[in-house]
Amino acid sequence: MPRNPSTGVYSKPAGTTPSVGQVIDPVPWNALTTDLGNEITNSLPRDGSAPMVAPLKAASGTVSAPGVGFASNPQTGMYLKGGGLLGFTQNGVDVSFDQAMIYAAKAGDYTALASDNNAIHRFTAAAIVTLTAAATLGANWHYTVIADGADVTIDPNGAETVDGAATLIVPNGYSAFLICSGSAFFSNKLMTKILSKADSSAVGTFIDGVLLSNNSGSPNTHVDFAAGSVRSGSSFVSNAASITKRINGTWAVGTGNGGLDAGAVAANATYFAYALRKTADGTFDVVLSTSATIAGVTTTLLTGYTIVKCIGVVLTDAGSLIRPFIMNPRDDYTYVTPVKDAVSAAISTTSALLAITVPNGVKSKAKLRIQFTSSATTNAALIHDPAQGTLTAGIGNDGGISGAIQVASNYAIGSSDIWTNTSKQVRQVAGAAGNIWVWTDGFHFPCGRNA
Structure with missing residues (x-):
């Protein structure tokens, strides 16, 4: 085989270079013609009628002169980059192709590695994604996080940042695309915009x-x-x-x-x-x-x-235990067991403050029910907001929320929602002396719920 398998250089067999008048020895000449036939057979036809039967070994080339190019445009083709990486060039300009996309589901904390380049990770639970150092991941490393179950926190290495911040939160139901510059990380700004909007004072309270x-x-x-x-x-x-x-x-x-x-x-x-x-x-x-x-x-x-x-x-109650309650829409509270804040308490024409079981230190609207009795006929009991000053009970004055029906020592009932003062008090007064029972069913303490 006169062709060097390493260099591809063909050398004629010995004894195949005759001189004038020399008798040709058929042995080397037959070997020559056999070799020529073999090498022609072993050559790739220009018309593409036969394929290669072994790997094609091209020159390494450069970005401006690729190892595999085209006759009409020799600066477009493939070449070998440093580190054994394959490069593509168009008109002498390098063209980059991404590696295959990788999907995986995660259920907890994870450290993103260089091998996660172009990966998409869907997190089904609360997690912290710790990023490997930007210098290790390198420029153009990119990664997608999907929060599908709980918020996911992206935490760069050490003092490195993402969008200039120490961390980036991906709220549940959202995703974020990250890219590395080689020294820091940047997102597609979707989360930054969402969180910025969430922190905008224009949205309201x-x-x-x-x-x-x-x-x-x-x-x-x-x-x-x-x-x-x-x-x-x-x-x-x-x-x-x-x-x-x-x-x-x-x-x-x-x-x-x-x-x-x-x-x-x-x-x-x-x-x-x-x-x-x-x-x-x-x-x-x-x-x-x-x-x-x-x-x-x-x-x-x-x-x-x-x-x-x-x-x-x-x-809390007298035993320092949480008083059982039900919270209704619009910041409304109902006690599981009504609180009896007055039991046959004296009431008269002298206005007095009555402490009830509602929050202390704020005004709230108490949900009150009363029962009233008096030896006087046509008597009335009035409970009202202390902010109204001092009112007078009776039909000819400021009215009432209950009254005896023309019968001495009879009982009357009534109910009303009354605003308290900040010392959890309402004001009570009657048209004449009597006794009153007061049940507090709950209260309304507005914090800002509209539903």
Whole structure:
């Protein structure tokens, strides 16, 4: 075989270069013609009538002179890049092709690797996606995250950033496309726009969902907060699932943990529930405080959190246990067992304040039922908002909400929703002396729910 298999150079067999007058030896000449026939057979026909029977080995080439080009345009074709990578060039300009798309479902935290280039990962539960260092992943590395079950937090390596921030949250039901510059990460800005819009003060103030209820397993000490979202001005937070906080423990992050901002649970107390937003990742939590204002909440335990808005209230009874309640639409509360706040209490023409079982420190509208008796006939009892001043009971004066029907010592009943003062009091007065019973069925404490 006179063709060198490594270089492809053909060399004639020895004894096939005759001189004039020399008798030709048929042995080498027959070998020559056989070799020529074999090599012609082993050559690739220009008309493409026969295929290659072994790998085609082309020159490495360059981006401007590819190893495999075209007669009409030699600068378009394929060449070998550094590191054994295949390159494509068009008119001397490099053309990039993406690697195959990779899909996988994930159910927890994950570290994105260089091998995840062009991957699409769907997360079916809350997760943190930690990104490998940008320098390791390299420029043009790209990755897609789908949040399909809970929020997903994307956390770059060390001090590296995504869209200039320490983390990027992909809310449940959304996705984000990431690309690496070699030193930082950037998204397609969809989440940035959504979160920016969510933090825009122009959207308004509201509570959507996040209803309160006694926990079914530990109703005396635990409060459940349903899924929903809360906004106040430029601060917004949402939770995809309900969480539970204990009223008999100081605050700690997460569901099932203590909820008090300070101190121990007290008897006959009012605890205001405030939605919290974690500054780092926007996650939701709740703190309980006796303060009726955000300014009065003790924040010692709340480092890294912003208090967004008051979302409800919980009352305790004489045993420091949560008073069983039902939360209705539009911030309306009904006690499972009505509270008897007056039992045959004296009432007269002298106006007096009456304390009832409603939140302390704020005005609320109490849902009251009364029963009234008096030895005087045609008597009337009046309960009203202390903000109205001092009213006078009776049909010729300011009326009443119950009255005896022309019979001395008879009983009359009535009901009304009455606004209280901030000391959880209403005002009572009668047209003549008598006795009154008052049941408090619940109250309305407006926090911002419209449904």
